[in-house]
Amino acid sequence: MLNSLLALAQQPRIAPTEGDFWFPPQASSFASKIDSDYYFIYWVSAFFVLVIAGVLVLFTLKYHSKKNPKAERTSTHNTPLELAWSILPGIVLLYMFVLGFEGYTDLRTPPSNAVNVDVTAQKWAWTFTYPNGVVHDELHVEKDQPIQLTLSSVDVLHSFWVAAFRTKMDAVPGRYTKLWFTPTMTGEFWAQCTEYCGTNHSNMRAKVVVHEPGGLAKWLAVEGDPHGGGRTPAQAGEKIYKIQGCAACHTLDGSKLTGPSFKGLFGRQEQMLDGSTITADENYIRESILNPQAKIVSGYGPVSAMPTFQGRVKDNDIAALIAFLRTVK
Amino acid sequence: MSSTTATHAPPQAGVNYLNARRGLLSWVFTLDHKRIGIMYLVGVMGAFLLGGVFALKLRTELLTVGKTIMDADTYNQAFTLHGAVMVFLFIIPGIPAALGNFCLPLMLGAKDVAFPRLNLMSFHLWMFGAIFFVIVLLTGGLDTGWTFYTPYSTTTTTSVIWAVMGAFILGFSSIFTGLNFIVTIHKMRPPGMTFFKMPLFLWGLYATALIQILATPVLGITLLLLAIERAFKLGIFDATLGGDPVLFQHFFWFYSHPAVYIMILPAFAVISELIAVHSRKEIFGYKFIGLSSVAIAVIGFVVWGHHMFVSGQSQMASIVFSFLTFFVAIPSAIKVFNWLATLYKGSIRINTPMLYALGFIWLFTIGGVTGLFLSTMSTDVHLHDTYFVVAHFHYVMVAGTLWGFLGGLHHWWPKITGKMYHDGVGMFASITAFIGFNLTFFPQFIMGTRGMPRRYYDYLEEFQFLHVLSTVGAYVLAVGLFMVLFLLIHSLMKGKKAPDNPWGAASLEWQTATPPITENFHETPKAGNPYAVYDFEYDPQTGDYKRVAFSDATH
Numbered sequence: 001m002l003n004s005l006l007a008l009a010q011q012p013r014i015a016p017t018e019g020d021f022w023f024p025p026q027a028s029s030f031a032s033k034i035d036s037d038y039y040f041i042y043w044v045s046a047f048f049v050l051v052i053a054g055v056l057v058l059f060t061l062k063y064h065s066k067k068n069p070k071a072e073r074t075s076t077h078n079t080p081l082e083l084a085w086s087i088l089p090g091i092v093l094l095y096m097f098v099l100g101f102e103g104y105t106d107l108r109t110p111p112s113n114a115v116n117v118d119v120t121a122q123k124w125a126w127t128f129t130y131p132n133g134v135v136h137d138e139l140h141v142e143k144d145q146p147i148q149l150t151l152s153s154v155d156v157l158h159s160f161w162v163a164a165f166r167t168k169m170d171a172v173p174g175r176y177t178k179l180w181f182t183p184t185m186t187g188e189f190w191a192q193c194t195e196y197c198g199t200n201h202s203n204m205r206a207k208v209v210v211h212e213p214g215g216l217a218k219w220l221a222v223e224g225d226p227h228g229g230g231r232t233p234a235q236a237g238e239k240i241y242k243i244q245g246c247a248a249c250h251t252l253d254g255s256k257l258t259g260p261s262f263k264g265l266f267g268r269q270e271q272m273l274d275g276s277t278i279t280a281d282e283n284y285i286r287e288s289i290l291n292p293q294a295k296i297v298s299g300y301g302p303v304s305a306m307p308t309f310q311g312r313v314k315d316n317d318i319a320a321l322i323a324f325l326r327t328v329k
Numbered sequence: 330m331s332s333t334t335a336t337h338a339p340p341q342a343g344v345n346y347l348n349a350r351r352g353l354l355s356w357v358f359t360l361d362h363k364r365i366g367i368m369y370l371v372g373v374m375g376a377f378l379l380g381g382v383f384a385l386k387l388r389t390e391l392l393t394v395g396k397t398i399m400d401a402d403t404y405n406q407a408f409t410l411h412g413a414v415m416v417f418l419f420i421i422p423g424i425p426a427a428l429g430n431f432c433l434p435l436m437l438g439a440k441d442v443a444f445p446r447l448n449l450m451s452f453h454l455w456m457f458g459a460i461f462f463v464i465v466l467l468t469g470g471l472d473t474g475w476t477f478y479t480p481y482s483t484t485t486t487t488s489v490i491w492a493v494m495g496a497f498i499l500g501f502s503s504i505f506t507g508l509n510f511i512v513t514i515h516k517m518r519p520p521g522m523t524f525f526k527m528p529l530f531l532w533g534l535y536a537t538a539l540i541q542i543l544a545t546p547v548l549g550i551t552l553l554l555l556a557i558e559r560a561f562k563l564g565i566f567d568a569t570l571g572g573d574p575v576l577f578q579h580f581f582w583f584y585s586h587p588a589v590y591i592m593i594l595p596a597f598a599v600i601s602e603l604i605a606v607h608s609r610k611e612i613f614g615y616k617f618i619g620l621s622s623v624a625i626a627v628i629g630f631v632v633w634g635h636h637m638f639v640s641g642q643s644q645m646a647s648i649v650f651s652f653l654t655f656f657v658a659i660p661s662a663i664k665v666f667n668w669l670a671t672l673y674k675g676s677i678r679i680n681t682p683m684l685y686a687l688g689f690i691w692l693f694t695i696g697g698v699t700g701l702f703l704s705t706m707s708t709d710v711h712l713h714d715t716y717f718v719v720a721h722f723h724y725v726m727v728a729g730t731l732w733g734f735l736g737g738l739h740h741w742w743p744k745i746t747g748k749m750y751h752d753g754v755g756m757f758a759s760i761t762a763f764i765g766f767n768l769t770f771f772p773q774f775i776m777g778t779r780g781m782p783r784r785y786y787d788y789l790e791e792f793q794f795l796h797v798l799s800t801v802g803a804y805v806l807a808v809g810l811f812m813v814l815f816l817l818i819h820s821l822m823k824g825k826k827a828p829d830n831p832w833g834a835a836s837l838e839w840q841t842a843t844p845p846i847t848e849n850f851h852e853t854p855k856a857g858n859p860y861a862v863y864d865f866e867y868d869p870q871t872g873d874y875k876r877v878a879f880s881d882a883t884h
Contacts, residue, residue: 019779021775022775022778022779023778023779024779024780030707033707034707034708034710034711037705037707037708038702038708038711038778041698041701041702041705041708042702044698044701045698045699045701045702048662048694048698049694049695049698052665052669052690052691052694053691053694055669056669056672056687056690056691059669059672059673059675059677060672060677060679060687063608063672063673063674063675063676063677064677064679065609065676065677065678065679068674068675068676068677069676070609070676071608071609071610071674071675071676071862071863072674072675073610073611073863074610074613074673074674076611076612076613076614076615076860077613077614077615077616077617078614081670082614082617082663082666082667085662085663085666086617086659086662086663089658089659089662090655090659093655093658093659093701094655096655096701096704096705097651097652097655097704097705099705099707100651100704100705100706100707100708100709101648101651101706102707103705103706103707103708103710104638104644104647104648104651104706104707104710105644106707107707107710108644155480155484156478156480156481156484157478157480157481157574159639159714161714161782163711163779163780164780166710166711167710167711168639168710168711168713168714169639169641170639170640170641172568172574172575172640172641173480173567173568173569173574174568174569174572174573174574175568175573175575175641177641190780190789192780192782193782194713194714194715194782194783195478195714196405196474196478196481196783196784197481198405198472198481198485199401199402199405200401201401201405201784201785201786202401202782202784202785202786202787202788203787302486303484303486
């Protein structure tokens with residue numbers, strides 16, 4: 001309950017937007033084609049299910065043993081008939097394959113004008129690196145601009161899915177995978193993790209915001225640099241805390257998730273797993289960010305689930321985080 | 330053969346395989362396939378109960394957004410153990426090892442399987458593997474999902490090694506059973522029974538056994554590699570050690586997709602028996618049904634990559650796997666059409682086994698057609714790893730295997746136990762379970778398409794209504810299944826004595842005493858047409874069917 005409340009508090013709810021009985025809204029250029037493939041299969045399936053169920057019920061009623069006490073010996077096989085009901089559905093199946101093939105080729109072939117955004121998956125957060133170097137926990141894009149995402153994972157398998165875009169790709173440690181889409185509707189959508197990744201798998205969501213053309217530059221100017229915009233180091237640190245996904249495991253209200261809460265942490269004496277006691281000072285915080293396995297707090301572990309942030313955060317980011325932690329009392 | 334009824338007047342009246350020997354050890358170390366079948370039956374039903382308790386815990390947790398009764402880690406363990414227990418301990422051994430063990434030698438008119446000691450060893454290995462899973466439960470659980478995907482499974486702190494060793498051992502149990510069945514079918518058919526005169530249940534078991542011995546070793550090796558990687562940090566699947574996580578998925582599904590057919594082929598085969606016997610008709614299209622089992626087994630080996638369209642597997646591989654996957658649909662459809670043709674102009678008896686068979690056709694058809702959405706690549710990319718997939722494979726594996734298992738259990742129950750059960754209660758339980766099942770899983774198709782990923786502890790509010798429907802359905806299903814349990818226990822204690830051939834079936838297992846003697850038959854019976862139900866006439870005085878003619882197979 002706490003996890004979900006926390007997630008609610010951190011991420012404003014997105015109202016379920018339009019869509020039909022089966023589908024969420026069609027917000028990418030793929031959606032109408034994929035939905036029509038789906039409905040083709042749906043109606044073929046409905047036809048066969050209804051015919052089979054109809055015949056089943058009809059025969060069961062008509063030839064019920066009370067009505068028909070003696071079975072009639074009909075022929076036990078009929079090769080032309082059996083070949084017909086093997087081959088004719090086969091043709092429909094072949095057509096389904098072709099539909100899927102076309103759609104899949106499209107899903108896997110980004111156009112040359114697609115803008116690349118790097119996506120890093122970790123337990124349990126997504127971070128997005130924009131072409132200008134901005135790093136953020138939300139994916140902001142513009143309507144009608146093709147986007148290519150280059151996915152990687154720092155720990156286990158994850159999978160990036162935006163249901164409204166109808167596309168999905170695994171993030172695999174040790175390799176890069178790609179996914180692309182062209183948003184066709186402005187608004188806010190969820191990207192969800194669909195490859196099981198542990199404790200907070202179900203809250204590993206990122207907000208995807210589709211702006212009108214030109215809107216992205218404005219957003220980047222305001223939100224792009226956590227240190228900019230006249231923010232104090234502590235305010236910058238708070239932004240970095242969200243952007244880098246720290247919030248997935250470290251709360252600010254004292255409740256315990258996968259990692260210790262940051263509430264009142266700075267300057268406190270902490271009991272370590274190996275029995276020693278240390279003070280949570282600047283050096284300890286820096287070391288924990290760059291080498292999470294070095295010191296594990298008693299009650300956690302034995303191995304930290306946290307990936308290293310070596311190379312992912314800069315010195316001024318760490319300084320800002322420390323400044324922020326000083327304020328979390 | 331027409332003299333069987335006369336010859337089975339036993340030298341010692343009332344002695345059968347159940348009471349010939351007494352005491353616990355006479356069961357634990359028995360070589361009798363029928364007793365081994367019963368021990369499996371008790372074992373797999375125990376496993377099913379355990380897996381079912383996990384399922385109910387999961388559904389209860391999902392009643393509300395956020396925490397309902399357990400925290401996220403407990404939930405992750407519960408869905409893992411639900412899947413692992415159901416797959417490895419119930420669905421895979423369910424029909425072949427329990428019902429198959431009991432029926433196969435009887436259907437062949439044989440005394441036992443080819444290797445009775447190996448058969449007993451299979452069961453002991455099953456118990457041993459099951460103990461490993463109990464150890465997992467007691468030593469920190471398991472939270473990897475039943476699929477053990479790396480690198481999660483090589484980095485989690487839960488009892489992965491115990492679990493994979495358990496599955497490894499269960500794999501050998503499965504391989505030995507398959508081997509035994511193949512040899513038995515090849516070498517021990519009675520005079521007059523060619524391959525094309527076997528009951529279709531044996532065709533199903535034969536095709537299943539082929540997969541068991543060819544695919545299961547790959548699972549064994551894969552799980553061993555996983556254990557070695559975990560224990561000794563050898564880089565095979567873990568990228569940080571230089572391995573490749575996608576390789577694990579290839580290895581895993583190379584077994585686990587064919588394993589889907591280990592689960593469903595025996596159920597198909599049970600349904601073929603049930604439909605023919607209870608509609609009083611010879612099965613329609615015998616050869617197409619029998620050969621379609623083998624076709625499914627063979628094609629099933631080359632479609633595993635359809636689990637990996639979004640895994641990072643090459644596009645070319647995905648396209649080929651999608652194409653091949655559609656071919657599995659054809660033999661599955663053939664069976665459904667043939668069953669319907671069998672019903673035509675029959676004299677359909679609506680009783681408990683038949684209700685399961687008819688329910689199976691409806692449920693499996695839905696499970697089958699929803700597979701088309703997942704073999705079509707464009708729609709699969711959207712639906713992969715959502716509740717749509719959860720609903721699809723439950724329609725195939727639960728509705729398929731469980732309905733086949735329960736239908737078969739009610740069908741052969743009189744032969745196994747010598748007791749009848751209350752048919753009205755049996756039908757009521759079957760209908761209750763059927764309604765509960767559809768209520769549980771149909772809403773999940775909608776949820777998945779609308780955007781609900783699987784293996785989620787928590788979910789967005791918009792999905793709550795469908796989750797509540799699904800949970801209510803699960804309770805209804807549970808009520809139906811508990812009714813089955815009480816029905817069968819009641820039958821054991823108070824059931825009427827069963828006649829030798831209460832359904833008027835023509836296959837050999839019904840042509841001996843009920844319950845059979847330890848040696849099954851006093852003399853090797855002559856095999857005729859296993860579907861010549863018209864050779865039998867009901868005798869209202871004894872409630873038994875009497876043979877009035879003998880027809881040879883015409884296939």
